[in-house]
Amino acid sequence: MSDDVLRIVHLYPEELGVSGDRGNVTSLAVRAHRAGVESTVLEYRVGDETPTVADVVVVGHGPLSGVRAVAADARRLAPALESFAASGVPVVAVGGGLELLSRGVEDVDGESVEGVGFFDALVRRGAPRRTNYLQVTTDYQGDEITLFGFEDHAAHLELGAGAEPFGAVVYGGGNGDGREGVRRGVSFGTQLKGPVLPLNPALTDRVLRVALSRRMISYSPGEGHVKLDEYAAASQKVIADNLERSFKAM
Amino acid sequence: MRYLVPVLAGRLVRAVARLRGGGSAYPGQTVLKLAPDFLTHVSSQFERGVVFVLGSNGKSTTTMMLTETLRAHGLKVFTNPTGANLPQGIASAFLREVTPFGRVRDDIGVIEVDEAFAVELTKSLHPSTVLMLNVQVDQLYRFFETERVGTMMTDTAAEATVAVVTNRDDQHLGPYQAVGRQTVSRFGASPEVVSASPNGLQNAHDFSREADASLTAETEVTALTGTGATITVSGTPIDVRLPARGLHYAVDAAAALQTASVVLGHPVDPAAVRRAFESMKPAYGRGERMSLGADEAEFIMFKNAASLQLNLDALPQGVEQVMLAIDEGTPDISWIYDIDFSHLDHVDVLAGAKAWQLALRLEHEGIPVHVIEEDISKAIRLMRALPSPSDNTKHFVTNYEQMMLARRILGHPDLEKTA
Numbered sequence: 117m118s119d120d121v122l123r124i125v126h127l128y129p130e131e132l133g134v135s136g137d138r139g140n141v142t143s144l145a146v147r148a149h150r151a152g153v154e155s156t157v158l159e160y161r162v163g164d165e166t167p168t169v170a171d172v173v174v175v176g177h178g179p180l181s182g183v184r185a186v187a188a189d190a191r192r193l194a195p196a197l198e199s200f201a202a203s204g205v206p207v208v209a210v211g212g213g214l215e216l217l218s219r220g221v222e223d224v225d226g227e228s229v230e231g232v233g234f235f236d237a238l239v240r241r242g243a244p245r246r247t248n249y250l251q252v253t254t255d256y257q258g259d260e261i262t263l264f265g266f267e268d269h270a271a272h273l274e275l276g277a278g279a280e281p282f283g284a285v286v287y288g289g290g291n292g293d294g295r296e297g298v299r300r301g302v303s304f305g306t307q308l309k310g311p312v313l314p315l316n317p318a319l320t321d322r323v324l325r326v327a328l329s330r331r332m333i334s335y336s337p338g339e340g341h342v343k344l345d346e347y348a349a350a351s352q353k354v355i356a357d358n359l360e361r362s363f364k365a366m
Numbered sequence: 367m368r369y370l371v372p373v374l375a376g377r378l379v380r381a382v383a384r385l386r387g388g389g390s391a392y393p394g395q396t397v398l399k400l401a402p403d404f405l406t407h408v409s410s411q412f413e414r415g416v417v418f419v420l421g422s423n424g425k426s427t428t429t430m431m432l433t434e435t436l437r438a439h440g441l442k443v444f445t446n447p448t449g450a451n452l453p454q455g456i457a458s459a460f461l462r463e464v465t466p467f468g469r470v471r472d473d474i475g476v477i478e479v480d481e482a483f484a485v486e487l488t489k490s491l492h493p494s495t496v497l498m499l500n501v502q503v504d505q506l507y508r509f510f511e512t513e514r515v516g517t518m519m520t521d522t523a524a525e526a527t528v529a530v531v532t533n534r535d536d537q538h539l540g541p542y543q544a545v546g547r548q549t550v551s552r553f554g555a556s557p558e559v560v561s562a563s564p565n566g567l568q569n570a571h572d573f574s575r576e577a578d579a580s581l582t583a584e585t586e587v588t589a590l591t592g593t594g595a596t597i598t599v600s601g602t603p604i605d606v607r608l609p610a611r612g613l614h615y616a617v618d619a620a621a622a623l624q625t626a627s628v629v630l631g632h633p634v635d636p637a638a639v640r641r642a643f644e645s646m647k648p649a650y651g652r653g654e655r656m657s658l659g660a661d662e663a664e665f666i667m668f669k670n671a672a673s674l675q676l677n678l679d680a681l682p683q684g685v686e687q688v689m690l691a692i693d694e695g696t697p698d699i700s701w702i703y704d705i706d707f708s709h710l711d712h713v714d715v716l717a718g719a720k721a722w723q724l725a726l727r728l729e730h731e732g733i734p735v736h737v738i739e740e741d742i743s744k745a746i747r748l749m750r751a752l753p754s755p756s757d758n759t760k761h762f763v764t765n766y767e768q769m770m771l772a773r774r775i776l777g778h779p780d781l782e783k784t785a
């Protein structure tokens with residue numbers, strides 16, 4: 117039984133955890149649990165021993181000061197992340213976490229932060245600030261699905277020549293060119309907050325299937341997921357009805 | 367004579383606005399249009415100067431505590447009503463207080479100020495003392511970076527002509543250094559008190575800086591017991607009754623007492639402090655009670671993750687009836703996943719457009735929700751229809767916008783709000 121455990125690694129829960137990012141971890145754990153799969157969560161902090169096992173890696177959002185504070189430590193994790201990717205472990209990165217795992221952040225004043233280089237993308241800060249709902253479509257691990265969330269950033273994301281976006285923007289800013297986020301195999305980075313996984317169960321289920329199929333553990337949502345899915349759908353509908361609403365930054 | 371016409375015009379606007387049951391930024395706007403230097407004219411008359419109260423959370427409560435403490439020491443204090451913390455709102459508040467010729471009779475002004483307007487307001491109000499309470503993550507959305515909010519506060523503090531009082535335990539604000547001839551002193555909560563609180567102080571982390579353990583506080587929360595606390599001012603412990611439950615109110619009290627000591631020029635008198643706190647009523651939206659059929663509704667307003675958490679932690683154990691309400695007035699509520707809701711074993715009614723997102727959050731936690739009703743007036747009707755709880759109290763935990771709607775529905779229109 118203990119072999120059938122989903123092992124979640126959560127990177128920098130404080131520095132990159134200002135947008136309810138624990139919610140992404142909670143969503144993975146709760147949906148897995150209600151499908152009969154238990155999970156463990158390893159919270160990784162600056163200076164901790166490099167994690168060697170993971171079925172899914174989650175890193176959340178934080179301000180530039182948060183990204184800067186963990187960047188040197190995170191670069192040390194690059195080989196571990198590469199080996200996870202090589203063995204098919206999905207890495208899910210949101211906002212500041214995406215920035216951290218990119219090649220780096222170029223700030224307006226020329227001050228830059230060197231990233232981990234896990235995703236072939238470069239963040240250019242200084243774009244007009246966006247605080248609005250974000251609607252995205254993605255064919256990540258299946259047919260096209262529609263995702264909803266909130267974006268709050270002032271950056272453009274420039275993808276490397278061979279890099280693939282995570283999805284396409286239906287409403288909102290995303291990377292600044294109609295594309296949203298970045299994908300590398302089964303891993304992705306996105307600006308979708310909300311948090312993205314509880315709010316978008318279809319995406320969460322795909323991440324869980326990728327993470328668990330590697331371990332030959334089957335995953336299928338059932339009775340216990342009905343309320344989660346119903347509330348998520350109703351939340352998405354309210355967002356869809358309010359897409360045009362623009363939120364002033366005061 | 368210069369101020370006679372502007373003051374009367376502003377008062378006329380205020381009278382009209384009141385008849386319509388509305389508020390209140392207009393009178394201030396009118397007077398500022400007719401007499402742009404009105405704020406300076408009034409504030410320069412306070413013999414003991416002007417105190418600014420700044421912070422992400424707790425401004426209103428602290429302003430009230432400081433005001434009442436100074437009054438208990440015999441001072442005549444002018445203050446702005448809760449939330450009227452933008453320039454027009456402050457002008458409206460002055461308008462109520464001055465003679466038709468623009469004279470004030472108070473000794474000191476204690477003014478809560480919105481941090482976004484604080485630097486600008488130093489130019490007209492010339493604060494002698496600036497009190498900085500805290501920087502909390504909620505403001506991330508408004509100003510993108512917590513550091514920027516912290517900087518807005520410290521830039522304002524730098525303009526204080528006499529003294530700055532700051533929060534030792536806040537990584538942004540604690541290390542503040544005196545500018546020019548101003549003095550700096552600090553308040554805080556003892557480590558024992560903080561570690562006994564289920565979710566700590568909820569201040570924003572400043573990731574570019576290590577906590578400075580060498581900073582000392584002249585005034586400290588040294589014990590917390592239900593709705594009471596011990597605040598130790600320059601070595602003298604003072605037991606106070608808090609206007610509502612929670613560590614944040616105790617820290618606000620420490621901030622108020624340190625600032626009062628600075629303003630008075632000597633540590634506060636324990637007997638006067640106890641008197642002041644004994645008679646204090648909860649601030650607007652912080653435990654305010656309104657009648658609801660045979661029972662009472664108790665309102666707690668939250669602005670952000672920190673205030674929601676602190677307020678939930680302060681609810682009585684096993685709370686019988688509770689409604690949560692949140693709408694589009696709070697745009698991004700991702701942070702609800704950082705909130706520890708375990709204090710609630712159920713929620714009776716969820717209201718507001720974001721009720722579904724809250725329901726989703728609570729379902730992840732396995733906390734049952736009895737009814738979801740987006741429409742606040744229907745939701746209040748549902749709460750009213752519930753049988754009387756044993757303590758006759760139905761708890762309403764709401765964001766600002768839902769609270770304003772709820773107040774109106776319950777027949778409590780709001781007169782002096784500016785937002």
Ligand SMILES: [Zn+2]
Binds near residue numbers: 686687712713714
């Ligand atoms: Zn109940």
